[in-house]
Amino acid sequence: MEHRASITIVLLCLAACDAPVQLSTAQIARVKQMGFPGAPAPDPTNRFADDDRAALLGQALFFDPHLSSTGTISCATCHDPARAFTDGLALNRGISQGVRNTLSILDCAHQRWLNWDGKFDSLWSQAHGPMLHPREMGNSFERIVARVRSEPTLRTEYEAVCGALPEGTLTSAQSERVIANLGKAIAAYERRLTTGPSVFDQWVEGWKLAGSPADLSTVQEGQFSRAAQLGLATFTGRGECVTCHDGPLLSDGEFHALGAAPRDDLIADAGRFGAVAALQSNPYRTSGPHSDDPACESAMVVDSLIAQPDQWGAFRTPTLRNVAQTAPYFHQGQFATLNEVLHFYSTLEGAVTMDHHRESILRKTNLSQREIEGLLAFLNSLDGAPPPSRWTTNPWK
Numbered sequence: 001m002e003h004r005a006s007i008t009i010v011l012l013c014l015a016a017c018d019a020p021v022q023l024s025t026a027q028i029a030r031v032k033q034m035g036f037p038g039a040p041a042p043d044p045t046n047r048f049a050d051d052d053r054a055a056l057l058g059q060a061l062f063f064d065p066h067l068s069s070t071g072t073i074s075c076a077t078c079h080d081p082a083r084a085f086t087d088g089l090a091l092n093r094g095i096s097q098g099v100r101n102t103l104s105i106l107d108c109a110h111q112r113w114l115n116w117d118g119k120f121d122s123l124w125s126q127a128h129g130p131m132l133h134p135r136e137m138g139n140s141f142e143r144i145v146a147r148v149r150s151e152p153t154l155r156t157e158y159e160a161v162c163g164a165l166p167e168g169t170l171t172s173a174q175s176e177r178v179i180a181n182l183g184k185a186i187a188a189y190e191r192r193l194t195t196g197p198s199v200f201d202q203w204v205e206g207w208k209l210a211g212s213p214a215d216l217s218t219v220q221e222g223q224f225s226r227a228a229q230l231g232l233a234t235f236t237g238r239g240e241c242v243t244c245h246d247g248p249l250l251s252d253g254e255f256h257a258l259g260a261a262p263r264d265d266l267i268a269d270a271g272r273f274g275a276v277a278a279l280q281s282n283p284y285r286t287s288g289p290h291s292d293d294p295a296c297e298s299a300m301v302v303d304s305l306i307a308q309p310d311q312w313g314a315f316r317t318p319t320l321r322n323v324a325q326t327a328p329y330f331h332q333g334q335f336a337t338l339n340e341v342l343h344f345y346s347t348l349e350g351a352v353t354m355d356h357h358r359e360s361i362l363r364k365t366n367l368s369q370r371e372i373e374g375l376l377a378f379l380n381s382l383d384g385a386p387p388p389s390r391w392t393t394n395p396w397k
């Protein structure tokens with residue numbers, strides 16, 4: 001009897017798997033916004049943002065272990081081009097073990113706020129963070145300036161792009177200016193680390209050309225499998241993922257507290273709470289003295305941010321582009337696989353109750369096995385072609 005029941009279920013499932021996937025009008029509107037992002041927007045706060053020579057200087061800096069106090073750790077140690085510019089570790093490891101998971105920098109030029117907590121408001125201001133962080137590269141202003149002065153190619157290229165290096169003992173404003181310039185060159189390089197259209201993007205293009213039909217079976221499938229289409233329907237429908245993971249990056253770029261429990265060996269991370277004050281007092285903020293357009297609209301927004309208690313434990317919604325390549329997941333690398341992430345969303349198992357601070361929009365969704373498989377296929381269709389290999393090694397070696 002039991003045996004027969006399970007056969008019936010399997011047959012029902014097979015029939016349902018073949019059923020055409022239908023999107024509602026609301027889902028169609030969401031999917032239309034999810035395609036390929038194109039080139040990053042200009043950054044008026046960085047005058048070198050799209051300067052080729054600056055980008056090459058930035059590329060050399062990115063692969064230079066001498067930017068660390070030990071001479072052993074470069075940006076690429078943690079952001080390894082062979083691992084989609086991340087390290088494959090739950091928690092980053094530089095001079096010593098850190099407390100957060102390494103973010104990929106692929107497509108990071110599209111981000112409004114950088115890092116898990118959005119502590120930086122531009123790509124160029126983010127770069128001094130790891131250089132000076134005691135657990136990451138552990139360096140100081142003095143040693144970094146000394147390195148730029150003493151390494152001939154670095155010095156020549158710095159001066160060609162940024163102007164003469166000041167001589168003698170530098171004031172703190174002068175040192176900050178050198179660090180800001182190095183950050184701007186690194187950002188010019190990072191702006192090139194965008195990925196090409198994914199299987200999903202190509203399918204969206206075709207679907208739009210076909211008039212964005214509700215019945216997905218009327219569109220040529222290509223590599224975007226039926227399972228992935230079902231995943232897209234769950235993502236934008238019952239799974240409620242698109243509430244936060246929307247637009248071309250599959251991220252709203254904003255901060256949400258999901259309540260995933262901290263790792264056993266770490267305390268809970270305050271996330272966005274505290275980052276707002278740090279940002280507003282940071283001399284490298286886009287409205288600060290080293291910005292090339294401190295009065296631009298986005299810089300003005302930074303000065304008017306207000307710290308709120310509901311930012312406690314909130315993290316930036318990560319982009320899901322290339323997500324299949326960037327395990328482990330979440331800010332402390334709490335989840336080893338995408339399957340574990342989906343189990344969390346389905347059950348909210350182990351979630352920390354944060355009383356009224358808990359995000360009211362995140363609900364337990366009780367995903368079925370079929371929905372989980374669909375979501376996995378969908379998430380696996382979001383890998384874009386990596387940047388050309390000439391941008392993934394030290395250009396001076």
Ligand code: HEC
Binds near residue numbers: 078079103104130
């Ligand atoms: C020891 C490992 C380590 C090193 C070295 C390191 N990073 Fe990171 N990187 C991280 C971690 C961890 C994060 C997330 C930090 C956070 O949220 O607090 C991150 C975040 C970033 C981000 C933000 C991406 C996003 O989507 O918001 C950028 C950009 C970045 N790093 C660039 C660099 C650059 C440039 C260097 C070298 C100057 C560098 N990193 C060196 C580990 C590292």
Ligand code: HEC
Binds near residue numbers: 241318329345375
């Ligand atoms: C309320 C907003 C919200 C909703 C709804 C939501 N997410 Fe997320 N997602 C986030 C945030 C914020 C994080 C980072 C959480 C952290 O680190 O603590 C995240 C992390 C992730 C990650 C890990 C990415 C990485 O690089 O570490 C994946 C994968 C993911 N979400 C997929 C989904 C899927 C699939 C759904 C629907 C079943 C979903 N999300 C629903 C906001 C949301």
